[in-house]
Each structure stands twice: as C-alpha cells, then as structure tokens.
Amino acid sequence: MKDYLVRGIVESKNCRVFACTTKQLLEVARQKHDLWPTASAALGRFMSATFMLAAMNKNHEKMTVTMNGGGNIGTIMACTNSDGKIKAFVGNPHVHYTYEDTGKLGVGLAVGNQGTLQVIKDMGLKEPFVGTVPIQTGEIGEDFSYYFMVSEQIPSVVSLGVLVDTTNEILSSGGFIIQLLPEASDEDISYIEEKMRNFPAVSALLNEGYTPEEILQMIFEDVKILDSQDLFFECDCSKEKMKNALMTVGKDEIQAMIDEDHGCEMTCQFCNSKYSFSEDELKELLESIQ
Structure with missing residues (x-):
C-alpha cells in the first residue's frame, strides 16, 4: 500500500x-x-x-x-x-x-x-x-x-x-x-x-x-x-543551501576550517545527506563574504 x-x-x-x-x-x-x-x-x-x-x-x-x-x-x-x-x-x-x-x-x-x-x-x-x-x-x-x-x-x-x-x-x-x-x-x-x-x-x-x-x-x-x-x-536540502548556512558562521570560523581542516563536511539534520567543501571552495566563500 x-x-x-x-x-x-x-x-x-x-x-x-x-x-x-x-x-x-x-x-x-x-x-x-x-x-x-x-x-x-x-x-x-x-x-x-x-x-x-x-x-x-x-x-x-x-x-x-x-x-x-x-x-x-x-x-x-x-x-x-x-x-x-x-x-x-x-x-x-x-x-x-x-x-x-x-x-x-x-x-x-x-x-x-x-x-x-x-x-x-x-x-x-x-x-x-x-x-x-x-x-x-x-x-x-x-x-x-x-x-x-x-x-x-x-x-x-x-x-x-x-x-x-x-x-x-x-x-x-x-x-x-x-x-x-x-x-x-x-x-x-x-x-x-x-x-x-x-x-x-x-x-x-x-x-x-x-x-x-x-x-x-x-x-x-x-x-x-x-x-x-x-x-x-523528501528533504529539500542542497549544497547551495549548505553554502548559505556556512556564510552565517562568520569569517573567523571559515578561516579556521581552511587553516586547520583544509575543508569541511556538513550533514543535513533532516536526512543525513553529507556535503563536502574543499579548501578552495571555502576560500572562494570567504572572498565573497569580504
């Protein structure tokens, strides 16, 4: 059924x-x-x-x-x-x-x-x-x-x-x-x-x-x-939405992800889908904020 x-x-x-x-x-x-x-x-x-x-x-x-x-x-x-x-x-x-x-x-x-x-x-x-x-x-x-x-x-x-x-x-x-x-x-x-x-x-x-x-x-x-x-x-999460969420954590936090982890991975709490951001992607994100 x-x-x-x-x-x-x-x-x-x-x-x-x-x-x-x-x-x-x-x-x-x-x-x-x-x-x-x-x-x-x-x-x-x-x-x-x-x-x-x-x-x-x-x-x-x-x-x-x-x-x-x-x-x-x-x-x-x-x-x-x-x-x-x-x-x-x-x-x-x-x-x-x-x-x-x-x-x-x-x-x-x-x-x-x-x-x-x-x-x-x-x-x-x-x-x-x-x-x-x-x-x-x-x-x-x-x-x-x-x-x-x-x-x-x-x-x-x-x-x-x-x-x-x-x-x-x-x-x-x-x-x-x-x-x-x-x-x-x-x-x-x-x-x-x-x-x-x-x-x-x-x-x-x-x-x-x-x-x-x-x-x-x-x-x-x-x-x-x-x-x-x-x-x-059905979840409506996407990498773009995760990117927008990343932008809210602040420049210092993103810089720390670049310096310490050389990237990051985010998990959607609603469906457990994982989204990875490379070091270069985080640098681009940081530049767009600045």
Whole structure:
C-alpha cells in the first residue's frame, strides 16, 4: 500500500475526519536516521500527526512542528509545505524503551512530559502563527489532541500508531483524527466516545491491510471522502543551501576550517545527506563574504 492521506466529513455526526498511512516514508526515515524501534514509533506518530494537521490548512502554508519533553529522544521536528512531502528528525535516534506491563514501545518514556509541543504556521503574513502547549504524556497522540483543544479550540480524537518488526523494519504506521464541528450535539459526542471505547489499535488495522478509508468507515458508515493526497519523506536540502548556512558562521570560523581542516563536511539534520567543501571552495566563500 502506498502512503497517502484522506480527508472527509461525516454530516450525520457533525465532524470532519482525516486518516493516513505512512509506513513507506517512515521506513525511509528509519534507514536515513538509523532509528531504533522506539525512536521509529515516536517519529512515525509525529509525522502522521503533522501530515493530518497540515491537511487542515487551506492555503498550503509551510508548517514546522517541534516537540521536546525532556526525555532521552530529545527534540522531534517535522517540516512540511502541506504538499504531501515531509522532512523530520529526532535528536537521538538510538532510543529504545518498552513498557513492562504491556511490552509495547515506550514512546512516552522516550519523549518525556516536561516540555512543549509547538506548531508554527507560515501563512505568508508578517508574523507566522505560533501555537505552543505543554506536553501531556509524551505519547504524541494525546499531546496533539490537547493542542487542538487549547490552541485551536477544536475537540479532537487523535489516534496514532506504529508497528516495528523484530528486524527493526516498519510493519505499519499511520493514524486518524476526528474533529467535532461547532454544530456537534451531545448525541454526536456520545456516539464517537462509544465507538472509540474498544476500537482496535490503528497500527494493527493498518498491518492487517485496512486502508485509511476502511478504518474511517469502521467508525462512520456514512463518511464522505472529500480528497486524498500521496505522502513522501523528501528533504529539500542542497549544497547551495549548505553554502548559505556556512556564510552565517562568520569569517573567523571559515578561516579556521581552511587553516586547520583544509575543508569541511556538513550533514543535513533532516536526512543525513553529507556535503563536502574543499579548501578552495571555502576560500572562494570567504572572498565573497569580504
């Protein structure tokens, strides 16, 4: 199954819905970053939530989402232009915890709950929209749900999941979001709460071959799918961008690279691509600054 996202509406229950599968792109990220299982689960949940958050934007604005709960995984960051492409990383890819009682991957332990979740939306205005909320559990789904409630005043169900094989390969990744519309009644809320009470884990459903549409149809028989979007892990880094970044470190630092190392190598934090600059290239760069 390719990675994609669907957006829909359920008029009978006064809510809008989103669902996605992100297995392939998470596997790409796992290989690029050498992610251990719990780090894979955290980044997979985070990217799925970011994709669905981006799908709520009508103007395809650039979005950067960051989370740091003080845990060993460090900062988690994802960037997308709401175009189906995402780049993302975790501060420490070599994190692996499991919960003793369930044996499940301990994402909350890795992320921690002493920090913030921040969403920055660049809508082309003078100042970007910035929404910041305290992390609740570090499990990511609950934290995005809290963000929607506090920052955007939209009651939301956020279900995210990742399954990792014993070989560390990704078996499934994805999730769904249900958001109540202003017209939602107590009956609509009760229906959703009842459906969610014993609903299967989304990671298990995806691993069994259910599509995002079918998962939504398990909750709402009359869901109307409005559109879909293919999803990819794709970084927009380049040597030219790295060169521009080098220009910001200062003339003394560049001169030191020339004198001591006779060149330098830069690594993109989003995809681990490496870019080398020779001594001559650094000298040209230094001359252009001066």
